[in-house]
Amino acid sequence: MPDEGARLPSSLLYLVISWKLGIGNWGFAEGRLRSSNARDMKYDLLAAAARFHGHLGPWLVLGLKAGAYARKKLAASPFELRARVFCPAGTPYTCFVDGVQFSSGCTMGKGNISHHRAAGCRVEFTRRDKPGRVRLALRPEIWTELHSRPSRGMAGAARLGREFAGRRLAELFIQ
Numbered sequence: 050m051p052d053e054g055a056r057l058p059s060s061l062l063y064l065v066i067s068w069k070l071g072i073g074n075w076g077f078a079e080g081r082l083r084s085s086n087a088r089d090m091k092y093d094l095l096a097a098a099a100r101f102h103g104h105l106g107p108w109l110v111l112g113l114k115a116g117a118y119a120r121k122k123l124a125a126s127p128f129e130l131r132a133r134v135f136c137p138a139g140t141p142y143t144c145f146v147d148g149v150q151f152s153s154g155c156t157m158g159k160g161n162i163s164h165h166r167a168a169g170c171r172v173e174f175t176r177r178d179k180p181g182r183v184r185l186a187l188r189p190e191i192w193t194e195l196h197s198r199p200s201r202g203m204a205g206a207a208r209l210g211r212e213f214a215g216r217r218l219a220e221l222f223i224q
């Protein structure tokens with residue numbers, strides 16, 4: 050069994066060193082020291098998206114993660130990319146659409162995103178005039194999890210959203 054007392058100083062030392070060296074982009078957000086390394090979503094993106102959408106929640110974060118991944122994977126500008134989102138009409142599912150809009154740059158205003166009523170939740174990204182496609186479907190177990198542990202109020206949704214931001218894409222979506 051690991052000795053927490055013995056491990057604490059070295060992990061604290063690592064935190065201070067990595068923070069000083071800028072490894073993992075340590076920074077303060079909402080009064081807490083946070084990392085925005087490869088696994089965690091950039092914390093300022095979460096805050097900005099929450100301001101845009103009006104609140105932070107898991108469906109918004111799922112959309113953010115999907116859109117950010119597609120932008121990176123397809124190396125496309127927001128003008129080249131096109132998103133087709135498939136999910137039920139109405140909140141909380143359509144919060145996913147706002148997340149996709151915010152991180153992918155595919156927006157209603159530019160006309161390069163469309164919502165299609167469907168059971169489940171998935172998104173397809175393509176590039177204009179170029180090959181390449183990203184398809185992400187929410188894992189059934191995540192769909193079940195979101196329906197079996199409904200978040201209580203805005204604070205609960207925000208907490209769950211932050212938790213989802215720390216999960217790997219493969220834990221959330223099937224490609």
Ligand SMILES: [Zn+2]
Nearest residue numbers: 102106109144
């Ligand atoms: Zn929402």
